[in-house]
Amino acid sequence: MRLYEERLAVPGTWFWLSALPGAMTAAVLLPFGPAAALGGLAVTVALTALGLYAYGSAAIVVTGGHLRAGSLRYPLTSLGMVEILDAEEAFLWRTRRADVSAAMLLRGYVPTAVRIELDDPHRPAPYLYLSTRRPATLLAVLSFARR
Known part of the structure; x- marks a missing residue:
């Protein structure tokens, strides 16, 4: 039985920071075409957001x-x-x-x-x-x- 549970999630505003590495990746890939730039943007934003979610998944749980x-x-x-x-x-x-x-x-x-x-x-x-x-x-x- 769990008496206490707290997830130490990152603040929601931090997920907007995923756009920064995504924009930099898109800028680097732009010479290879707009499709490569958009693909790089999507992949980088997704991976950065996933990393932030994983970092914030730590929890404090007190059981019996x-x-x-x-x-x-x-x-x-x-x-x-x-x-x-x-x-x-x-x-x-x-x-x-x-x-x-x-x-x-x-x-x-x-x-x-x-x-x-x-x-x-x-x-x-x-x-x-x-x-x-x-x-x-x-x-x-x-x-x-x-x-």
């Missing part, structure tokens, strides 16, 4: 016994204190305060995050940094699920 964040999976028993990070604190933990061995699901377009202390002997990460748009909800669900 596990926390899954992208490809990371931790049992709830190995999670320690959860700290909500506002935009300024999240920036600091992404940059100057970051630990090289920390486990992170980082999305720069999501300003807020949570930092969760870890106590897992199989994975020596000191903490888990998760970009999330709803940090208070995630904190509440984790507190509830660990009871």
Whole structure:
């Protein structure tokens, strides 16, 4: 049973950025004819949009016994204190305060995050940094699920 699920999708306006590499590809292929330019435009826009969709497909899922964040999976028993990070604190933990061995699901377009202390002997990460748009909800669900 899923207690919490959040997909970290890219902002919709980013898909308009797919037009830029498409236009550049069309300009490069224009000497080969308008059909090649339109084909290059369509393929480049589609591939760029698919890449943006794949990048934004990372999800945070809390079930009865596990926390899954992208490809990371931790049992709830190995999670320690959860700290909500506002935009300024999240920036600091992404940059100057970051630990090289920390486990992170980082999305720069999501300003807020949570930092969760870890106590897992199989994975020596000191903490888990998760970009999330709803940090208070995630904190509440984790507190509830660990009871």
